Amino acid sequence: MAARELGQPRIDVGSCESTQALVDASMPEGALAVADYQTAGRGRLGRTWEAPPGTAILCSLLLKPPAERPAPELSLVAGVAIADTLERSIGLSVQLKWPNDVMLRRMKVAGCLAEARDGAVVLGIGVNVNQRSEDLPERAGSLRTTTGREWDREQLLASIVDDLGHRYSDWLDGGLDAVYEGLGSRDFLRGRQVSVNGTSGTAMKIDRQGRLVIAVGHGELLTVESGEVVYER
Incomplete structure (x- = not known):
């Protein structure tokens, strides 16, 4: 286009x-x-x-x-x-x-x-x-x-x-x-420890729907559509 x-x-x-x-x-x-x-x-x-x-x-x-x-x-x-x-x-x-x-x-x-x-x-x-x-x-x-x-x-x-x-x-x-x-x-957050909407974990990627995917432990992935991110520098 x-x-x-x-x-x-x-x-x-x-x-x-x-x-x-x-x-x-x-x-x-x-x-x-x-x-x-x-x-x-x-x-x-x-x-x-x-x-x-x-x-x-x-x-x-x-x-x-x-x-x-x-x-x-x-x-x-x-x-x-x-x-x-x-x-x-x-x-x-x-x-x-x-x-x-x-x-x-x-x-x-x-x-x-x-x-x-x-x-x-x-x-x-x-x-x-x-x-x-x-x-x-x-x-x-x-x-x-x-x-x-x-x-x-x-x-x-x-x-x-x-x-x-x-x-x-x-x-x-x-x-x-x-x-x-x-x-x-x-993706700046990939691999960083983050906290989003009260949940902490490791940022894995931004997916193809624009959501942030976070590993929260024990193989569980959390998909976040919106929120405020706090990250470890």
């Missing part, structure tokens, strides 16, 4: 509460909202996403997948696309931490948030690009702190949107299985 053309129409703002509020289901698929700064950026489980003005990629994209495609999988699809862009751009291996984090040298550098809305999905993406160490929370990094140089946010955003167009098209055509080669091999 040909890549979906995403990123138009585009809304650019200097500051907003959250780009998630700038797009809605009445817009064409592919509508993109981009901000230099968010006063109330949203992450998973009600967390905030904060970055000094002009240092991060902060955007939301409107997608309209068919009902048979599970919307939560889009966080993983977007993670694969971000990893594609970053590996090609900076030449370092990127990993994906289930369910929605992008990791570079064991530090979170990006996150994705897929919110179902009126039959559509608003996909929020945040990428730490040019923040300094003192700008970042614990266990977070940026491209700048990792590579020692600043990066062009607009070029990176264009590449992410393009890569997402390809990965989204593959997902529409064949589900998560169609992008799995970019997901399973980048």
Whole structure:
């Protein structure tokens, strides 16, 4: 399937509460909202996403997948696309931490948030690009702190949107299985001791339905569809 053309129409703002509020289901698929700064950026489980003005990629994209495609999988699809862009751009291996984090040298550098809305999905993406160490929370990094140089946010955003167009098209055509080669091999949690929803064990893999599989002892495997992961560093 040909890549979906995403990123138009585009809304650019200097500051907003959250780009998630700038797009809605009445817009064409592919509508993109981009901000230099968010006063109330949203992450998973009600967390905030904060970055000094002009240092991060902060955007939301409107997608309209068919009902048979599970919307939560889009966080993983977007993670694969971000990893594609970053590996090609900076030449370092990127990993994906289930369910929605992008990791570079064991530090979170990006996150994705897929919110179902009126039959559509608003996909929020945040990428730490040019923040300094003192700008970042614990266990977070940026491209700048990792590579020692600043990066062009607009070029990176264009590449992410393009890569997402390809990965989204593959997902529409064949589900998560169609992008799995970019997901399973980048599994950050595999082999780590984790705790999810009060259950501890060893993370085995992200399966082809986007679930985390955990070995909890005595040969028993637990499949987790959603939850908060705590892992041993």
